[in-house]
Amino acid sequence: LARLWRDECLLNHTRCQRGSNGAEPKLPTRLVDVSDPERPFLQERHTLPRSRPNTQYVALSYCWGQGKKFRTLRDNYEIFKATGIPCFDLPQTFKDAIHAAHSLGYQYIWIDALCIIQDDDGDLENELKNMGDIYRYAELTICAQGAASSHAGFFQSSRHTLSLVPRSVDLRIVSTSRETTVLNPTLTGRFNVKDYLSSRGWILQEDILTLRALKFSDQMSWRCMETIQMETEPHIFRGALYSQENRGTDHVPEPATHTEYSSQDQAICSPDPLRDIFASWYSMIQLYSDMKLTYASDVLRALSGVSAILRDTYRTTYLAGLWNEDLFAGLCWYASANDTRVAFRHTAPSWTWASVGKVRVRF
Numbered sequence: 281l282a283r284l285w286r287d288e289c290l291l292n293h294t295r296c297q298r299g300s301n302g303a304e305p306k307l308p309t310r311l312v313d314v315s316d317p318e319r320p321f322l323q324e325r326h327t328l329p330r331s332r333p334n335t336q337y338v339a340l341s342y343c344w345g346q347g348k349k350f351r352t353l354r355d356n357y358e359i360f361k362a363t364g365i366p367c368f369d370l371p372q373t374f375k376d377a378i379h380a381a382h383s384l385g386y387q388y389i390w391i392d393a394l395c396i397i398q399d400d401d402g403d404l405e406n407e408l409k410n411m412g413d414i415y416r417y418a419e420l421t422i423c424a425q426g427a428a429s430s431h432a433g434f435f436q437s438s439r440h441t442l443s444l445v446p447r448s449v450d451l452r453i454v455s456t457s458r459e460t461t462v463l464n465p466t467l468t469g470r471f472n473v474k475d476y477l478s479s480r481g482w483i484l485q486e487d488i489l490t491l492r493a494l495k496f497s498d499q500m501s502w503r504c505m506e507t508i509q510m511e512t513e514p515h516i517f518r519g520a521l522y523s524q525e526n527r528g529t530d531h532v533p534e535p536a537t538h539t540e541y542s543s544q545d546q547a548i549c550s551p552d553p554l555r556d557i558f559a560s561w562y563s564m565i566q567l568y569s570d571m572k573l574t575y576a577s578d579v580l581r582a583l584s585g586v587s588a589i590l591r592d593t594y595r596t597t598y599l600a601g602l603w604n605e606d607l608f609a610g611l612c613w614y615a616s617a618n619d620t621r622v623a624f625r626h627t628a629p630s631w632t633w634a635s636v637g638k639v640r641v642r643f
Protein backbone atom coordinates (compact mmCIF):
# COMPACT_ATOMS: atom_id res chain seq x y z
CA LEU A 281 0.00 0.00 0.00
CA ALA A 282 2.82 2.42 0.90
CA ARG A 283 4.49 1.71 -2.43
CA LEU A 284 1.21 2.40 -4.20
CA TRP A 285 0.83 5.77 -2.45
CA ARG A 286 4.45 6.68 -3.19
CA ASP A 287 4.26 5.68 -6.86
CA GLU A 288 0.98 7.50 -7.37
CA CYS A 289 2.59 10.62 -5.90
CA LEU A 290 5.78 10.36 -7.96
CA LEU A 291 3.92 9.69 -11.19
CA ASN A 292 0.76 11.76 -11.01
CA HIS A 293 1.04 14.59 -8.50
CA THR A 294 2.12 17.74 -10.26
CA ARG A 295 2.45 19.83 -7.10
CA CYS A 296 4.68 17.24 -5.45
CA GLN A 297 6.87 17.07 -8.57
CA ARG A 298 7.24 20.79 -8.80
CA GLY A 299 8.33 20.88 -5.21
CA SER A 300 11.12 18.42 -5.75
CA ASN A 301 12.31 19.85 -9.04
CA GLY A 302 12.14 23.46 -7.93
CA ALA A 303 15.43 23.24 -6.07
CA GLU A 304 18.73 21.50 -6.71
CA PRO A 305 18.72 18.30 -4.67
CA LYS A 306 21.35 18.36 -1.95
CA LEU A 307 22.59 15.24 -0.21
CA PRO A 308 23.37 15.06 3.51
CA THR A 309 27.02 14.66 4.58
CA ARG A 310 26.44 11.00 5.48
CA LEU A 311 23.82 8.39 4.71
CA VAL A 312 23.16 4.83 5.83
CA ASP A 313 23.39 2.39 2.92
CA VAL A 314 20.58 -0.15 3.27
CA SER A 315 21.21 -2.22 0.12
CA ASP A 316 21.41 -5.15 2.51
CA PRO A 317 19.06 -4.27 5.39
CA GLU A 318 20.76 -6.88 7.58
CA ARG A 319 24.13 -5.19 7.08
CA PRO A 320 23.63 -1.43 6.91
CA PHE A 321 26.72 0.77 6.83
CA LEU A 322 27.58 4.47 6.87
CA GLN A 323 28.61 6.16 3.68
CA GLU A 324 29.96 9.68 3.23
CA ARG A 325 28.50 11.89 0.52
CA HIS A 326 31.76 12.19 -1.40
CA THR A 327 32.13 8.40 -1.60
CA LEU A 328 28.73 7.89 -3.27
CA PRO A 329 28.95 6.65 -6.88
CA ARG A 330 29.09 9.64 -9.22
CA SER A 331 27.49 7.63 -12.00
CA ARG A 332 24.12 8.18 -10.32
CA PRO A 333 23.68 11.92 -9.94
CA ASN A 334 20.06 11.67 -8.88
CA THR A 335 20.58 9.76 -5.67
CA GLN A 336 17.39 9.76 -3.62
CA TYR A 337 17.19 9.09 0.08
CA VAL A 338 14.64 8.66 2.84
CA ALA A 339 14.82 10.58 6.13
CA LEU A 340 13.57 9.26 9.47
CA SER A 341 11.57 11.40 11.86
CA TYR A 342 11.24 9.84 15.31
CA CYS A 343 11.34 10.53 19.01
CA TRP A 344 14.58 9.60 20.86
CA GLY A 345 12.65 9.00 24.07
CA GLN A 346 13.88 6.99 27.03
CA GLY A 347 16.33 4.09 27.04
CA LYS A 348 19.87 3.47 25.87
CA LYS A 349 20.86 5.76 23.02
CA PHE A 350 22.45 4.04 20.05
CA ARG A 351 24.60 6.65 18.31
CA THR A 352 27.50 7.21 15.99
CA LEU A 353 30.45 8.45 18.08
CA ARG A 354 34.06 9.31 17.22
CA ASP A 355 35.05 5.87 18.53
CA ASN A 356 32.75 3.78 16.35
CA TYR A 357 32.51 6.02 13.27
CA GLU A 358 35.24 4.28 11.28
CA ILE A 359 33.83 0.85 12.20
CA PHE A 360 30.30 1.86 11.08
CA LYS A 361 31.79 2.94 7.74
CA ALA A 362 34.13 0.01 7.17
CA THR A 363 32.40 -3.04 8.60
CA GLY A 364 28.87 -1.77 9.06
CA ILE A 365 26.47 -0.92 11.86
CA PRO A 366 25.83 -3.93 14.13
CA CYS A 367 22.22 -4.76 13.36
CA PHE A 368 21.75 -6.75 16.53
CA ASP A 369 22.30 -3.66 18.70
CA LEU A 370 20.18 -1.30 16.62
CA PRO A 371 17.03 0.08 18.32
CA GLN A 372 13.82 -1.38 16.88
CA THR A 373 12.65 1.92 15.37
CA PHE A 374 15.87 2.17 13.34
CA LYS A 375 15.61 -1.48 12.24
CA ASP A 376 12.02 -0.95 11.09
CA ALA A 377 12.98 2.24 9.25
CA ILE A 378 15.84 0.51 7.47
CA HIS A 379 13.56 -2.33 6.39
CA ALA A 380 10.83 0.08 5.27
CA ALA A 381 13.30 2.13 3.20
CA HIS A 382 14.74 -1.00 1.62
CA SER A 383 11.28 -2.45 0.86
CA LEU A 384 10.30 0.79 -0.85
CA GLY A 385 13.33 0.43 -3.11
CA TYR A 386 15.63 3.04 -1.55
CA GLN A 387 19.33 2.48 -1.04
CA TYR A 388 19.92 5.28 1.47
CA ILE A 389 18.31 6.48 4.67
CA TRP A 390 19.24 9.42 6.88
CA ILE A 391 18.89 8.93 10.66
CA ASP A 392 20.28 11.71 12.86
CA ALA A 393 21.67 9.38 15.56
CA LEU A 394 23.71 7.50 12.97
CA CYS A 395 24.54 10.18 10.38
CA ILE A 396 25.78 12.82 12.83
CA ILE A 397 28.81 12.10 15.01
CA GLN A 398 27.07 12.76 18.29
CA ASP A 399 30.12 13.51 20.47
CA ASP A 400 31.77 15.81 17.94
CA ASP A 401 30.64 19.39 18.69
CA GLY A 402 31.85 20.70 15.33
CA ASP A 403 29.97 18.03 13.42
CA LEU A 404 26.82 18.55 15.50
CA GLU A 405 26.93 22.29 14.91
CA ASN A 406 27.34 21.83 11.15
CA GLU A 407 24.73 19.15 10.72
CA LEU A 408 22.04 20.68 12.96
CA LYS A 409 22.21 23.79 10.78
CA ASN A 410 21.41 21.60 7.77
CA MET A 411 18.50 19.72 9.31
CA GLY A 412 15.97 21.75 7.33
CA ASP A 413 17.64 20.88 4.03
CA ILE A 414 17.94 17.22 4.97
CA TYR A 415 14.15 16.87 5.36
CA ARG A 416 13.47 19.19 2.46
CA TYR A 417 15.51 17.23 -0.06
CA ALA A 418 14.56 13.73 1.10
CA GLU A 419 12.29 12.08 -1.43
CA LEU A 420 10.29 10.67 1.45
CA THR A 421 10.26 11.06 5.23
CA ILE A 422 9.31 8.02 7.27
CA CYS A 423 7.69 9.09 10.56
CA ALA A 424 7.67 6.77 13.56
CA GLN A 425 4.57 8.52 14.82
CA GLY A 426 3.42 5.82 17.24
CA ALA A 427 6.84 5.07 18.76
CA ALA A 428 7.46 6.64 22.17
CA SER A 429 11.20 6.02 21.80
CA SER A 430 13.82 4.72 19.39
CA HIS A 431 13.29 1.27 20.95
CA ALA A 432 9.52 1.06 20.44
CA GLY A 433 9.52 0.24 16.73
CA PHE A 434 6.94 1.07 14.06
CA PHE A 435 4.50 -1.68 14.81
CA GLN A 436 2.82 -1.68 18.18
CA SER A 437 1.81 -5.03 19.69
CA SER A 438 -1.80 -4.92 18.61
CA ARG A 439 -4.32 -2.48 17.35
CA HIS A 440 -6.49 -1.94 20.35
CA THR A 441 -10.16 -2.06 19.47
CA LEU A 442 -10.82 0.75 21.94
CA SER A 443 -8.72 3.05 19.80
CA LEU A 444 -11.12 2.46 16.95
CA VAL A 445 -13.88 5.01 17.09
CA PRO A 446 -16.98 4.89 14.95
CA ARG A 447 -17.16 7.38 12.16
CA SER A 448 -20.17 8.98 10.63
CA VAL A 449 -21.41 7.33 7.50
CA ASP A 450 -21.17 9.35 4.37
CA LEU A 451 -24.70 9.14 3.01
CA ARG A 452 -25.75 11.27 0.16
CA ILE A 453 -29.39 10.93 -0.60
CA VAL A 454 -30.46 12.18 -3.96
CA SER A 455 -34.18 12.59 -4.20
CA THR A 456 -35.91 12.78 -7.50
CA SER A 457 -39.64 12.83 -7.90
CA ARG A 458 -40.16 9.09 -7.31
CA GLU A 459 -36.82 7.67 -6.41
CA THR A 460 -34.26 7.90 -3.60
CA THR A 461 -30.66 6.87 -4.18
CA VAL A 462 -28.07 6.28 -1.46
CA LEU A 463 -24.50 6.92 -2.45
CA ASN A 464 -21.16 6.15 -0.84
CA PRO A 465 -22.23 4.29 2.27
CA THR A 466 -18.83 3.76 3.93
CA LEU A 467 -18.56 1.96 7.24
CA THR A 468 -14.89 2.09 7.96
CA GLY A 469 -13.62 2.91 11.43
CA ARG A 470 -11.20 5.62 12.36
CA PHE A 471 -8.29 5.19 14.69
CA ASN A 472 -7.37 7.61 17.39
CA VAL A 473 -3.80 7.63 16.23
CA LYS A 474 -1.03 7.73 18.82
CA ASP A 475 1.31 10.55 18.00
CA TYR A 476 4.55 10.92 19.92
CA LEU A 477 6.03 13.25 17.34
CA SER A 478 3.69 16.21 17.43
CA SER A 479 5.01 17.62 20.72
CA ARG A 480 8.67 17.62 19.63
CA GLY A 481 10.05 21.06 18.81
CA TRP A 482 12.06 19.83 15.86
CA ILE A 483 9.00 18.22 14.24
CA LEU A 484 7.53 21.54 13.15
CA GLN A 485 10.33 22.24 10.70
CA GLU A 486 10.56 18.58 9.64
CA ASP A 487 6.85 18.48 8.93
CA ILE A 488 6.73 21.78 7.09
CA LEU A 489 9.71 21.04 4.87
CA THR A 490 8.93 17.39 4.16
CA LEU A 491 7.51 16.83 0.71
CA ARG A 492 6.11 13.35 1.36
CA ALA A 493 5.56 11.65 4.71
CA LEU A 494 4.81 8.00 5.37
CA LYS A 495 3.63 7.70 8.97
CA PHE A 496 3.51 4.59 11.14
CA SER A 497 1.28 4.49 14.18
CA ASP A 498 -1.78 2.36 14.98
CA GLN A 499 -2.25 2.58 11.28
CA MET A 500 -0.10 3.64 8.37
CA SER A 501 -0.84 6.92 6.64
CA TRP A 502 0.50 9.08 3.85
CA ARG A 503 0.73 12.83 3.46
CA CYS A 504 2.07 14.76 0.50
CA MET A 505 1.33 18.11 -1.11
CA GLU A 506 -1.77 16.70 -2.81
CA THR A 507 -3.26 13.97 -0.68
CA ILE A 508 -3.70 12.53 2.78
CA GLN A 509 -4.45 8.82 2.86
CA MET A 510 -4.63 6.15 5.52
CA GLU A 511 -5.26 2.45 5.78
CA THR A 512 -8.86 2.97 6.84
CA GLU A 513 -9.34 5.43 4.00
CA PRO A 514 -6.94 4.30 1.32
CA HIS A 515 -8.82 6.01 -1.47
CA ILE A 516 -7.41 9.23 -2.77
CA PHE A 517 -9.19 12.34 -1.65
CA ARG A 518 -7.37 14.77 -3.78
CA GLY A 519 -8.32 18.41 -3.76
CA ALA A 520 -10.22 18.00 -0.50
CA LEU A 521 -7.26 18.72 1.74
CA TYR A 522 -8.49 22.06 2.90
CA SER A 523 -11.99 21.14 3.98
CA GLN A 524 -12.55 20.95 7.70
CA GLU A 525 -14.74 17.83 7.68
CA ASN A 526 -11.98 15.74 6.20
CA ARG A 527 -9.80 16.24 9.22
CA GLY A 528 -10.84 13.39 11.43
CA THR A 529 -9.43 12.13 14.67
CA ASP A 530 -6.32 10.94 12.86
CA HIS A 531 -3.59 13.45 13.34
CA VAL A 532 -2.92 15.19 10.08
CA PRO A 533 -0.87 18.33 9.64
CA GLU A 534 -2.53 21.52 8.55
CA PRO A 535 -2.06 21.40 4.81
CA ALA A 536 -2.50 25.16 4.66
CA THR A 537 0.72 25.49 6.62
CA HIS A 538 2.44 23.46 3.99
CA THR A 539 1.27 25.68 1.23
CA GLU A 540 2.39 28.77 3.07
CA TYR A 541 5.84 27.58 3.92
CA SER A 542 6.84 25.48 0.95
CA SER A 543 5.62 28.04 -1.46
CA GLN A 544 8.91 29.26 -2.89
CA ASP A 545 7.84 27.93 -6.26
CA GLN A 546 4.22 28.93 -6.01
CA ALA A 547 2.47 32.03 -7.14
CA ILE A 548 1.83 34.65 -4.51
CA CYS A 549 -1.89 35.33 -4.47
CA SER A 550 -2.42 37.79 -1.66
CA PRO A 551 -2.13 41.53 -2.41
CA ASP A 552 0.28 41.85 0.52
CA PRO A 553 1.96 38.45 0.69
CA LEU A 554 4.55 39.54 3.25
CA ARG A 555 1.88 40.46 5.79
CA ASP A 556 0.36 36.99 5.45
CA ILE A 557 3.75 35.38 5.72
CA PHE A 558 4.63 37.27 8.90
CA ALA A 559 1.22 36.49 10.40
CA SER A 560 1.76 32.80 9.62
CA TRP A 561 5.22 33.01 11.15
CA TYR A 562 3.84 34.38 14.44
CA SER A 563 1.16 31.67 14.55
CA MET A 564 3.85 29.10 13.90
CA ILE A 565 6.02 30.50 16.72
CA GLN A 566 3.06 30.30 19.11
CA LEU A 567 2.52 26.67 18.18
CA TYR A 568 6.22 25.97 18.35
CA SER A 569 6.59 27.56 21.77
CA ASP A 570 4.30 24.86 23.21
CA MET A 571 6.49 22.05 21.89
CA LYS A 572 9.32 20.30 23.73
CA LEU A 573 13.01 20.51 22.98
CA THR A 574 15.63 18.33 24.64
CA TYR A 575 18.11 21.20 24.47
CA ALA A 576 16.63 24.66 25.01
CA SER A 577 19.66 26.07 23.21
CA ASP A 578 18.21 24.54 20.00
CA VAL A 579 15.31 26.99 20.16
CA LEU A 580 16.35 28.93 17.04
CA ARG A 581 18.26 26.11 15.39
CA ALA A 582 15.18 23.89 15.16
CA LEU A 583 13.56 26.55 12.96
CA SER A 584 16.61 27.57 10.94
CA GLY A 585 15.59 25.63 7.82
CA VAL A 586 12.17 27.30 7.60
CA SER A 587 13.51 30.77 8.37
CA ALA A 588 16.23 30.39 5.72
CA ILE A 589 13.65 29.52 3.07
CA LEU A 590 11.45 32.49 3.98
CA ARG A 591 14.49 34.79 4.00
CA ASP A 592 15.72 33.62 0.60
CA THR A 593 12.28 33.44 -1.01
CA TYR A 594 10.92 36.80 0.12
CA ARG A 595 14.29 38.57 0.48
CA THR A 596 13.54 39.48 4.07
CA THR A 597 15.98 40.01 6.92
CA TYR A 598 15.81 37.46 9.71
CA LEU A 599 16.68 38.74 13.17
CA ALA A 600 16.91 35.91 15.71
CA GLY A 601 13.30 34.75 15.40
CA LEU A 602 11.83 38.03 14.16
CA TRP A 603 11.78 39.87 10.82
CA ASN A 604 13.29 43.28 10.24
CA GLU A 605 10.48 44.15 7.81
CA ASP A 606 7.85 43.61 10.50
CA LEU A 607 9.78 44.46 13.61
CA PHE A 608 7.15 46.62 15.34
CA ALA A 609 4.63 43.79 15.31
CA GLY A 610 7.27 41.17 16.02
CA LEU A 611 8.55 42.93 19.14
CA CYS A 612 5.08 42.74 20.69
CA TRP A 613 5.58 39.22 22.01
CA TYR A 614 5.04 38.24 25.61
CA ALA A 615 5.77 35.13 27.64
CA SER A 616 2.59 33.51 28.88
CA ALA A 617 2.36 33.95 32.66
CA ASN A 618 1.27 30.46 33.61
CA ASP A 619 4.29 28.75 32.14
CA THR A 620 6.55 26.97 34.60
CA ARG A 621 9.31 25.79 32.27
CA VAL A 622 12.78 27.07 33.08
CA ALA A 623 13.86 29.89 30.82
CA PHE A 624 17.15 29.46 29.04
CA ARG A 625 19.52 32.41 29.13
CA HIS A 626 22.09 33.62 26.60
CA THR A 627 20.41 32.00 23.57
CA ALA A 628 19.45 35.22 21.83
CA PRO A 629 19.26 39.01 22.37
CA SER A 630 16.77 40.08 25.04
CA TRP A 631 14.41 41.74 22.52
CA THR A 632 13.47 38.47 20.82
CA TRP A 633 11.06 35.80 22.06
CA ALA A 634 13.86 33.27 21.66
CA SER A 635 15.72 34.84 24.60
CA VAL A 636 13.29 33.35 27.10
CA GLY A 637 14.07 29.87 25.85
CA LYS A 638 11.42 27.27 25.45
CA VAL A 639 8.44 28.89 27.11
CA ARG A 640 4.97 29.68 25.84
CA VAL A 641 5.09 32.82 23.75
CA ARG A 642 2.15 34.80 22.39
CA PHE A 643 1.98 37.77 20.03
Ligand SMILES: [Zn+2]
Pocket residue numbers: 288289290293296504505506507
Ligand atom coordinates in the same frame (compact mmCIF):
# COMPACT_ATOMS: atom_id res chain seq x y z
ZN1 LIG B 1 1.99 13.71 -3.85
